[in-house]
Amino acid sequence: MQPCLTLESFSDLLGHLYQGPMENIPWVTFLNQLNLQLHSKYVTFILRPPSAHVDGLMVNTTGSSSETTASYNKHFFALDPFVDLPNREVVTLASYVSNDELLQSEFYKNFLEPVDVFHILGADINTCDGAQCRIRISRGRNDQPFGDEEKTLLARFIPHLERSIKLHMQLNRIETERNLYAGAVDQMAVGTIILDETGKVLQTNQVAERLIQEKDGIKLVNDGLQVGTARDTQEFRRLVKQSLLSQKSSNPSVVEAMRVQRPSGRADLGIIVRSVPLSTWSEGKQCPTVVIFISDPEQQSSAPQEIVRALFDFTPAETQLAMLLANGLTLDEASEELGISRNTSRAHLRSTFSKTGVTRQTMLVRLILRSVATLG
The missing domain is CATH 1.10.10.10 (Winged helix-like DNA-binding domain superfamily/Winged helix DNA-binding domain)
Incomplete structure (x- = not known):
């Protein structure tokens, strides 16, 4: 059966492709939709090809088991003849290996045949950032071989997939850096709380979360913060409001400080309220607007x-x-x-x-x- 891709279907698939980097399992929706569109058994996306030193990182459509992925990583990748394809070019396994050669190969007998895979359509994407990605689309031995129509259809998505891969890599770097810096702040026993443009809490780190849970000098009420005494809370809200106004008017970052009494009688908390400068192209709601830094004098050093x-x-x-x-x-x-x-x-x-x-x-x-x- 030949694929029929309407403009609406293409737009829908493209939307899933660019949404892919934000999914818990990247691109899984796009791959499953592509699998249906091409009437194939499996679609596999290899974000990191395996080697003798590291396992590959694969995203599989419904039906491909984790055991299959593990066996490929540990043994069969070294036997796979369908690798190192011309960059961004869509080709079939049949153009690399004849049917007779494939049927006699260990790779087919021990890896492909048990899952009824015979026809494979694929492309490799090697980005300028060093990513080496592979997409493989499989059909069974009794299924129709992949033809020019399927090759043309997949080729339409390759440039978009490459852009989406680059977005994924950039988001991954940002997330890694954020986790690194957040971990460093946690180790320094500094609580951080990020507020949005309405003063509601967007995010807290582990230290701040512990202090909020203790409700000893700072607590969360209806997504907003209350600190110390009623007078402390009034002063705190004034500082937050001042920081919000500073951020909205694009003034230099405002930094204010205060001490907060704790009902338990433990040492006062130290609080810094600081506006967060927006980037030039920031837009929309729920943007980080104010950051609260909290120091607890009774927090012990966690240095190993x-x-x-x-x-x-x-x-x-x-x-x-x-x-x-x-x-x-x-x-x-x-x-x-x-x-x-x-x-x-x-x-x-x-x-x-x-x-x-x-x-x-x-x-x-x-x-x-x-x-x-x-x-x-």
Whole structure:
């Protein structure tokens, strides 16, 4: 059966293709629709071809099992004759391997035949950013071979698929960088809360989420924030409103600070309210408009001891003492925590002074808290 692609069908498929990078499984809707349009058994998109060192990353249409993907990655990719195709050119397996050669091959007998695949249509896309992608469309041995109509239809989508791949790569880089920076802020024990143009919460990091859940000085009410006392909340809302006005008027970023009392009597929270500059082409609602930074003086340093030890060449005992001091304990309290005498603690402290070049305990604490150890 020859494919019949109306303008409406083409537009629908194209929409799914460009929506692909935002799906949980990229391009799965487009691939399933293409599978139906071409009356094929499977459509497979290989975003990362497998090698001897890494597994491939594949997106399969309904019907292709994870076991099939795993077996291809581990063994059969090395036997696959349908690879390294001319860039962006749609070709068939029959143009590479004769039917008789294919039927006698181990690749067919052990991989294709068990899933009833014989006819394959495909194209490779090698982008300027280094992506090496493959799309493969399969039919069974008793099905109609792929002809010029199917090749022409797939060729129409190849330039769009390449653009969509580039969008996917860019979004993936942005997401990776965002997660990296968010993780660094979490490690530094700084809470971050992002508000939209109405002052409602868009996003929180782990530290801020913990503080909100505790409801001790800051809490979430109807998607908005309440802090400290009624007077604190009034001042906080004034600062947020000022930041919102600053952002809407395209003024330089406004930064305001305040302290917030906690009902539990624990140390006050420190809060920074800052407007978020919009990019030139920002538009629409629910854009990041104001960011709230929160510091909790009672949050202990989460710097891994092995990293502190490696950075400053401390002994295990010196590292334990330094970490307790960095988390606010006095020398006597740290000695009791470690079960050692004050004289032993003082000897460890002198040794850390010698190794770091500092002369006071406060300087040692500041050195550790400002080091990259907190990012470990």
